[in-house]
Amino acid sequence: MDVNEYLGLFLDESQEHIQSINTQLLKLEQSGGADVVQEIFRSAHTLKGMSSTMGYERVANLTHEMESALDLVRGGKKESNQLLLDTMFIAMEQMEDMIANIENGGQGANVDVTETVAAFQAFIGGKEVEVEKTSDTSTFEIDLYTNSVIEQAKQTGFEAFQITVKLSDAVVLKAARAYMVFDRLQELGEVVRTHPETEEIEQEQFDLSFDVLFLSQETAEVIEHAIAQVSEVERVEVTSFTGTTDSEPEVAVTAEPITQEPVQPVIAKEEQKETKDGKEQAAAQAQAKTIRVNLERIDRLMNLFEEFIIDRGRLERLADEVGQPELNETVEKIKRGTNELQSLVLTLRMMPIEQVFNRFPRMVRSVAKEIHKKVQLDISGAETELDRTVIDEIGDPLVHLIRNAIDHGIERPEVRLQAGKPEQGMLSLRAYHGGNRVFIEIEDDGAGINVDKVRAKALERGVISDEEAGAMSDNELAMLIFAPGFSTADVVTDLSGRGVGLDVVKNKIESLGGVVSLETVTGHGTKFQVSLPLTLSIISAMLVQVGEESYAIPLTSILETTLLDEADILTAHRERVFDFRGQLVPLVYLKEMFGIETETKSQFPVVVVRKGNKLVGVVVNDLIGQQEIVMKPLGTYLEGIPAISGATILGDGRVALIVDSNDLF
Amino acid sequence: MEQKWVVFSLEENTYGIDVQSVRSIERIQPITRVPNAPSHVKGVINLRGVVTPVIDLRLRLGYEEIDPTDETRILIASLNQGDAGFIVDRANEVVESDEVRIEPIPESSRDMLSAHLTAIAKGEDKLFSLLDANALFEEQYAE
Structure with a gap:
């Protein structure tokens, strides 16, 4: 595989995922939440996959450890802690550095990640969370209604049991055996829930085992014994059901039983809500569909479009000369269309900050x-x-x-x-x-x-x-x-x-x-x-004429323009200066600076430009006027030409150079 | 592998440049002079919205400067440093590698030009020097 082809994509996507992880980490730190962990896990997983495909082993290694740690948190086996958060933040910083290194042609091996990896491994190898362990074995997702039933039953001396019944491999009529099991259970207490659902069990839609949530005043041994007597039952497990915790009565009070939401600890309920928000966000994001376009293509589009605009100008002039009404109308339409197109094209390069x-x-x-x-x-x-x-x-x-x-x-x-x-x-x-x-x-x-x-x-x-x-x-x-x-x-x-x-x-x-x-x-x-x-490329400039040549001076550097008489020129330290509002300002002749053969008239325009609080008067032959111009680079070959910062294409298609007034001082 | 060259003339001499590196061949058009640029840089042109530097190949290779004629062309080459144009007297033809033999530059003619020349192509009624366009550019500051 030619990885180079995918490098750009890899870099873009890695940066996006790192960004996303960073955002989610902050969220996790502030409010926590299972969906946030899930989100980070997903991004880490993607990063791992991409980087190992691309052969950046250190990146892959780091994300792998992070993923493993998150997997434990995600599965409820470990609880996230500040140390893990900090480690993840560090990991992301290191990731960024490594990605930057890859972008600059490296292998992403510029960062030593051993400590971070060790920190993740320490987390992974650490003590597991014990609270969750018991409920882990539970196959029941208990809704609020069921929960309140259990609570009430408990108050009247009943115990909740989870019973797992495994039928023998040789069983012929699974449903019949299951029925017999239920029959026995009915005598001893009340079946609250089954897994799979009772209907499914009746229709033989289960493997060889099924679970029952059972309320009874009898002991586990009695229940076990009763079921074991049913023939073709291979194994019976009766355990005390602990899916309900002490905090749950509160939930039962505050929540409406009708919602039938799965019961989890109180915090989990908020997470649930966040997940919903998350889904809404995801939906909103999905609406604004985007595609990746190479910036070069957009630049080419803009170049072509500018060329087109220039031709439009010519077309307008020609249509004017011909004076044919239908032609004029068509040209007018083209003009309106291109105006809209122009604003659209300019927004293509725009991105949110x-x-x-x-x-x-x-x-x-x-x-x-x-x-x-x-x-x-x-x-x-x-x-x-x-x-x-x-x-x-x-x-x-x-x-x-x-x-x-x-x-x-x-x-x-x-x-x-x-x-x-x-x-x-x-x-x-x-x-x-x-x-x-x-x-x-x-x-x-x-x-x-x-x-x-x-x-x-x-x-x-x-x-x-x-x-x-x-x-x-x-x-x-x-x-x-x-x-x-x-x-x-x-x-x-x-x-x-x-x-x-x-x-x-x-x-x-x-x-x-x-x-x-x-x-x-x-x-x-x-x-x-x-x-x-707003956009880099469009600037306001004053177009000036010196001999046969036109130059553009960016308006941002111009203080003002003024007319000067030959007689107003003074000499100080063998330098030509003029009096500008009581301040002696040096004069720079553009024709001398740029080696243009031309005669300056006895009265000539001066463009006063500033750099910080210094001023210089630029002597030109004529002021053509102020104009919005599109700045274009001169290219690497002509880089470093003094006092020229770029070029622009004029309305007649010719190139005019942009004066870098900073170089005039 | 088959190779092709765009063959062009400067005075009586013919040169070839790899067709892969030639983007287009343009007629002469208004060139904006760039002040204080090296003398063989004629200036910049507007090539479909891209400001492209143009080199007078005559000056670059030590010929005398002449006024452009109807036959004058600008070869737009795609180089390591971006696109650039070369002004040539005439663009003649495209020659394929099976029409010519490639020979090393004879020791005797190793002059100032040979730094930009890679080989000589000889064929029936054909003889031209192969130019390395990138070398023409890269050396400009080393002069």
């Missing part, structure tokens, strides 16, 4: 545990959709911000109590749409950013000057934590000590066309806001 958010509950749990803080995570807007590429990239920056919030934001429980706050810190993670951007907010109710400390450190490190510090608002000062090489942590914890600063987070977000900002109130908490473009 849920995929990213899903991993956070577990992460928050483990981070909080690690540093002994209590944190409750509240997630909203997980259904918000984003471009697949952004989804793939935004995870790490968010992880960093969340870790940061738990590590530095939320105080330790005792500190919180002193400050009159609830012991448990609140961390909110929100996503929502606004305009053509998506906002993600991470808000904690912790101590807030210590602005004085930030200011002191920034001054000490020379990030800002005294004057600048004086002119900055608290939020502006707080933003300095995103400056390169900045860290306010007093104690180097495992989290903050990993040498990755928040500046990396900021850069990553900006590379996705995003902006990060924050609000902080001392003593009340901090809110980080990340705003991202």
Whole structure:
């Protein structure tokens, strides 16, 4: 088998199952439930099967042990405990690492799982749960009605017995013998239930043995003796029936006997309800059917579609020239159709951010545990959709911000109590749409950013000057934590000590066309806001002309455009500058930068672009206008060309390059 | 195994490139210059919605640059680094391996080109050098 062919599928599905297990584990930890265990077991089982098929032995080994442990819990032979939960959480983390390793071409053997496997085996080999053992032998699922009958009988001096009758192999008339057994039993007490059902026994629809639930004032020995006298009965077993427990009268009181639900301990009843919910969920999920489509295919579809849109433009122009009404009408129809198609095609790459958010509950749990803080995570807007590429990239920056919030934001429980706050810190993670951007907010109710400390450190490190510090608002000062090489942590914890600063987070977000900002109130908490473009590929840009060539400058970096006269150009340090609202701003001639032969007129447009708080005036020949453009990569071959970040296809089908204004500084 | 080559010309010389790696053969079309790119990179074209770099094979292989003619073609090749176009004077034909003999490059003609050449194909009234398109690309920064 060529496993490579299935690798993508394996990776996708493993990640889904790991995700699902993580979600279910959290559920199990919070509320427990047989259906949750069942769900985890199923996922673990699938993971095991897939990984051993693919030959990733370590993954298979780990999931096998986990499956075995869960099988015991599932079968009621063992009870799940905190140790098992923790082991499973660890196992999932290791699984993730191994899957990531496989994704990068490894064999998933990068993680040492011996300890985890040993922990599972210890659980498997440990003492079994004793409570369940006796009822284990019971073949009867007792409904509430039966149960109350038994209870009442018990109160009037009856005993409940489970009787197993095995007829001899040579028996000719099974039903007749069974009838004789029942006949004897009638004399001694009352038959409550049989297994199989009485009707089935009468019709000989049973093997050689059948079970009877029996109420009697006689002793087991007497009953046994009475039945054994029936000929062709090979063996009789009479045991005291313990399917009813002390807690059950409560159940009998609260539940209506009509429902005929199988009787289990009280907790089990809630599980039952959850199973129903689970089924409903499953049904809802089944409605939204999905198929996996290779991202490349979608990109190809988009490329072809854009090409089509360009041809549509040509068609419109031609139809205009011809002026034939029927042609115009048809073109108009095509236009409407393609508009709808366009919005549809653009949504194909969109995915709910849920995929990213899903991993956070577990992460928050483990981070909080690690540093002994209590944190409750509240997630909203997980259904918000984003471009697949952004989804793939935004995870790490968010992880960093969340870790940061738990590590530095939320105080330790005792500190919180002193400050009159609830012991448990609140961390909110929100996503929502606004305009053509998506906002993600991470808000904690912790101590807030210590602005004085930030200011002191920034001054000490020379990030800002005294004057600048004086002119900055608290939020502006707080933003300095995103400056390169900045860290306010007093104690180097495992989290903050990993040498990755928040500046990396900021850069990553900006590379996705995003902006990060924050609000902080001392003593009340901090809110980080990340705003991202809805789709990566479409940006607003100013098209400019230099000689024969057109270039696009992204609008996000443009402060404004202005007209400049030759006479306005000043020289400072042999650099051409101009006065922009009292500030000397350097000029960059695009024709020089890009080696374009053209004459600049005596009056020319300047596009003022900014990078941080620095400004540069870009000199061009003409401004063509503002336009939404689809950003396309130049390809690996032309990667690294200075001041060019990509290309776009213009309405006339020609390619225009996109200026990376960051390189102009 | 049977092999096929797309055979094209630069001046009087003919070259062959594995047909498997050729996606399409395009007529010359507007090319957007990419500033500060290596000189043999003519720029990028819009190839059915994909921005594709185009190399002037004349410049790449040390010929003189000429203005495009009616016969000028862009061979779109699928390479390790993605698709790229090669501008050639003329695309002649597709030659199958049973029409030619493959011979090693003669020692005497090992010049600057031979790094991109893998062999010589000889047949009745046919003679062309086999080009390794990936090598043409990969070496560009090593120059």
